[in-house]
Structures are given as C-alpha cells and as structure tokens.
Amino acid sequence: MNAKKWLNRFQEAHGHRPWALVTGGSSGMGLEYARQLAEIGCNLLLVSNQKVELEKVAEDLKRDKTLQVIPHYQDLATETAAEELFAFCQNESLQIDILINNAGMFFFEELTKENQAKALTMLRLHTFTPTRLCILFGEEMKKRGYGYIINMSSMAAKLPCPGITVYSATKAYLKSFGKSLYFEMRPHGVGVTTVCPGAIATPLYRLKPSLLRLGVRIGLVGTPQWLVRKALNGMMRKQRVVKPGFMNYYLPPLIALLPKRLVDKLWRKLK
Secondary structure, three states, X not given: OOHHHXXXXXXXXXXXXXXXXXXXXXXXXXXXXXXXXXXXXOEEEXXXXXXXXXXXXXXXXXXXXXXXXXXXXXXXXXXXXXXXHHHHHHHOOOOOOEEEEOOOOOOOOOOOOOOHHHHHHHHHHHHHHHHHHHHHHHHHHHHHOOEEEEEEOOHHHHOOOOOOHHHHHHHHHHHHHHXXXXXXXXXXXXXXEEEOOOOEOOHHXXXXXXXXXXHHHOOOOEOHHHHHHHHHHHHHOOOOEEOOOOHHHHHHHHHHOOOHHHHHHHHHHHO
C-alpha cells in the first residue's frame, strides 16, 4: 500500500495526523520504525532506556518542523512500566493511534541460577509489558473504532533451541498472543499485526559488523529498512501476520529434522 495515500485517508477519516508510539525507538529496528513513520508523516512518541541515544534520535527527526517527536526515557522491563507509560500519555493528552511493541533484548546462554535476573527481565520486556500495553491502549482504540498495533515476534518462535530458551519462548508467546488478539480487535476496527522476522542486521545479537554484512550479502540476514517497510505495509493493510524472507519457510522445518543427538553435540561445542 502506498504510505502517503494511507496517511491521506487516515487524516481525512479522523481529522488529525496519527501518533505512533514506538518502544525501543532509539536503536535497531525501533530506530528504523521511527525513521520510516516520520517519512510517512506520523507524529512520534519514542520510548527507550537509552537516554542519550533517544534524545539524539528525537533531535534528528525534529528537523522536519511539521512533525512532533517526543522522547520518553523509561525502563519497560518493570512490573508497572505499561501503566506508567499509559499514564504519561494521558497526562500529555497524547492519543496513540499506532502502538509498536518493539523493545527487546537477547542473550545466548544456558539458563542458570546466575542469569535468572536477565531471564526475568526478558520475560517482563517481551511478554508482560507488551500485553499490558495492548490492553491499555487497545481499549482506547476500541472506543474510538480504529487503531493499529504491531507486535514484534521472531522466527525464533518456531525454534526452541538451547541457548535461546527464554528468548524463543517469549517470542512464541508474542506470536500466539498477537494472532489471537487480531480476531478480538478486528470487529472494533483495530488492526493487530504480528511480525516474525528471521535474522536482522541490528546490534541486538551483538555479532561482529563484518559477520552481519556477510549475512546480508548472502541473503541470510535482512536489513532493518527492508523488514520495517514490510511490517508497516502489513500494518496499513491490517494484515494478521508478516513473516518475510525464505528462511521463515525453510529453516524451522529443517532444524526440526535434526536428530536430538546432533543438537546435543552442537550445543556442547557452542556453550
């Protein structure tokens, strides 16, 4: 769908420029969401726990004087994060038309007592906070009769592998949650799109830049620009699931065929 046409239709139907809330909006895919939404013509509320980077992104995007860009520094991995963010929007009279649950983290380690704090942080960041944000902002969207929600899952939702035990499980939750919520919100005019990318060249995975560039060149790793363009196009169409790239279709079934003994052997070498 042509983004400018979508924006014109939105403004004609609702009488205002849309506000988009992007969590994790200071880097990686969140930053790319912010850039592409700004290009479309959306006002932005960017939320991140990276204060310096967040303020720089907001200043860069504010160069377009027609847009409003608000940086909001907040840790979204706390038990009350969603309620605090919703209260902030209400206090600032911000009507969120697009909610993008993008904030995330990653670690590749065996799950142990020593890293359980990281695991609990991931659980809150990937499951608890996005769920509450969908409920809180989703209720407002339902009352208005329109709105858009994007939940960032992953191809890892179909890859329960050692080393990403909690990551793959939380992404599986987001995938199931978003696909079900789609049907609950659809009668109220609210679109819920679940995005399931494969590997994307962002700092999330902490790989060497040379390895990321190689992955992009040979087609195993996608770029944030490519993924976000696909995701926003799916959002504007109120598509239920966006899972771009051939790896989404071929890699999970191939990995599922691996013998358990081989998986054990590979894990012993990697950990």
